[in-house]
Amino acid sequence: MSQKLKELREKQARIVEEARERLDAVNANTDEARAKELEGAHDKAMAEYDRLQGIIEREEKLTELEKREEERRAQMRPLKDTPETRGLDLPQGSKVEYRSVFAKVVCGVSPSDLSAEERSVLQKGAASFETRDQLTATGAAGGFTVPTELEAEIIKAMKLWGPLYDEAICTMISTSKGNPMLVPTVDDTDREADELAEGGDLKEDGSGDVEFGQKALNAYVYATPFIKWSFELDADSLFNMESLLGGLVGERLGRLANRKLTVGTGNEQPNGVVNAAGLGVTTAAQTAFTWDNIIELEHSVDPAYRASPKCRYMFNDGFLLAARKLKDGNGNYLWQQGDVQKGVPASFNGRPYSINQHMDEVAAGKTIALFGDFSKYFVRRVGSPVIGVLRERFWPKVGIAGLIRFDGELGDVNAIKAMKTAV
Numbered sequence: 001m002s003q004k005l006k007e008l009r010e011k012q013a014r015i016v017e018e019a020r021e022r023l024d025a026v027n028a029n030t031d032e033a034r035a036k037e038l039e040g041a042h043d044k045a046m047a048e049y050d051r052l053q054g055i056i057e058r059e060e061k062l063t064e065l066e067k068r069e070e071e072r073r074a075q076m077r078p079l080k081d082t083p084e085t086r087g088l089d090l091p092q093g094s095k096v097e098y099r100s101v102f103a104k105v106v107c108g109v110s111p112s113d114l115s116a117e118e119r120s121v122l123q124k125g126a127a128s129f130e131t132r133d134q135l136t137a138t139g140a141a142g143g144f145t146v147p148t149e150l151e152a153e154i155i156k157a158m159k160l161w162g163p164l165y166d167e168a169i170c171t172m173i174s175t176s177k178g179n180p181m182l183v184p185t186v187d188d189t190d191r192e193a194d195e196l197a198e199g200g201d202l203k204e205d206g207s208g209d210v211e212f213g214q215k216a217l218n219a220y221v222y223a224t225p226f227i228k229w230s231f232e233l234d235a236d237s238l239f240n241m242e243s244l245l246g247g248l249v250g251e252r253l254g255r256l257a258n259r260k261l262t263v264g265t266g267n268e269q270p271n272g273v274v275n276a277a278g279l280g281v282t283t284a285a286q287t288a289f290t291w292d293n294i295i296e297l298e299h300s301v302d303p304a305y306r307a308s309p310k311c312r313y314m315f316n317d318g319f320l321l322a323a324r325k326l327k328d329g330n331g332n333y334l335w336q337q338g339d340v341q342k343g344v345p346a347s348f349n350g351r352p353y354s355i356n357q358h359m360d361e362v363a364a365g366k367t368i369a370l371f372g373d374f375s376k377y378f379v380r381r382v383g384s385p386v387i388g389v390l391r392e393r394f395w396p397k398v399g400i401a402g403l404i405r406f407d408g409e410l411g412d413v414n415a416i417k418a419m420k421t422a423v
Contacts, residue, residue: 002063008056012049019045162258163354164273164408169310170261170377178219178382178405185213185411215409217380220269222260223403224252228394245400253385253404261379261408262358273314273377274359274367276410280417286364291326291334293419294349297371300417305373313353315369318361323348365423372416380407 022038022045030038111119163169175181227245264272280300283289298306305311326334347353351371360366382405393399410416 002059005056005059005063008052008059012052012056015045015049015052019049162255162262162356162358163314164261164356164377165254165257165379165406167379169312169354169374170379170408171375173217173378173380175219175380175382180219181217181380183215183217183378183409183411185215215378215411217378217409218407219380219382219405220260220407221403221405222253222256224249224401226394226399226401228397228399230397249400249402250385253402257404257406258356259358261377261406262356264408266409270406270408271410272408273370273374273410273416274418276377276413277367277370277372277416277418278413279420280371281419283419283421286422287362289322289362289368289419289421291323294323294369297369297417297419298349298351301372302414305376305415308373308375310375311351311371311373313348313351313369313371314356314359314374315353316357316359316361317355319359319368320348320353320355322362362421364421367418367420369419370416371419374416376412376415377408377410382406 019042022042026035026038173181227249229245260270260272262272263274264270265275266272281293281296283293301311324333324335328334359370360368362368385402385404
């Protein structure tokens with residue numbers, strides 16, 4: 001038993017002994033005030049006993065876990081001067097780099113056995129993923145990253161994945177735990193004050209009550225598949241494999257998050273902004289829209305929302321292309337009146353806009369544009385993305401995977417309106 005547990009147990013024993021003395025002092029001859037005083041002291045002592053018991057139980061649980069962890073470390077720790085320890089330590093005086101520390105952890109060294117500097121470097125690093133094995137021999141599976149000369153660059157395909165996981169656009173709520181969260185809502189926009197005649201009484205009929213609602217934000221979990229790669233690839237790559245894979249997995253999580261927050265159905269997944277937005281305008285054509293439709297969409301949103309600093313348009317890049325090609329009766333482009341020298345401006349119809357490639361292209365029966373106050377779209381992030389590394393399971397390859405927890409909901413359906421094409 002630890003010294004701390006011993007002291008806590010001794011304190012409990014003293015509390016029990018003193019409590020018994022107080023109760024024994026209460027008898028038929030004890031006056032009522034003194035009896036109440038002794039009983040109150042007894043109840044207070046019992047509450048302190050229960051508090052100490054809770055501390056003892058947590059301390060015992062933690063001690064047991066620490067014992068198990070120490071046993072696990074002892075089983076995994078390589079013996080001195082055995083092959084498992086060769087090449088793991090950096091030369092004295094050399095700079096501690098992320099890839100070298102990462103290699104030590106992959107080879108079986110527990111993070112708790114690293115130096116403080118190495119743990120700091122490891123925490124600042126990034127790691128990441130893919131399902132098929134990454135090998136040096138096969139080009140498409142990673143062999144192209146092994147240099148045959150001195151090339152230290154890699155050509156990476158790019159794809160824009162969207163704006164909805166951006167706190168500059170939506171309202172972000174970060175929590176450490178994933179318990180369901182209720183966000184209260186209220187719509188009092190149809191209520192006004194009444195006239196009051198001189199000497200009249202205020203109404204007490206309940207007609208002025210405020211009706212509250214609520215929106216639920218959960219913590220849906222999404223994960224990447226494992227990425228596996230060989231030790232040869234890790235050792236032979238001229239650039240940092242972990243940094244490359246970390247960037248790729250971050251983009252995978254970002255694309256998934258934006259897609260769910262855009263077109264999620266709300267059924268065991270986030271309620272995407274497209275699904276949640278109210279209808280602002282329906283175009284007359286199935287595969288086209290007019291500038292009048294754009295103006296109608298903007299004015300379908302109340303001026304109170306249009307005054308928000310987070311009020312903006314959101315659409316697919318194909319919608320932007322179609323808007324730039326709209327012309328007046330004289331064949332002049334409506335956007336900038338035919339002036340093609342300025343390129344693509346930062347605003348659309350005088351408002352900020354965001355390109356979201358998970359929104360629909362201009363086609364029949366589709367939601368092709370949104371406009372409104374995006375501060376009313378709430379995105380809940382639970383903790384930080386979690387990275388997991390498996391060493392034994394894929395040995396001698398390395399396996400890494402990550403997951404993310406989030407949810408999204410539109411707090412006010414009047415805040416953001418949609419443009420839909422005719423069916």
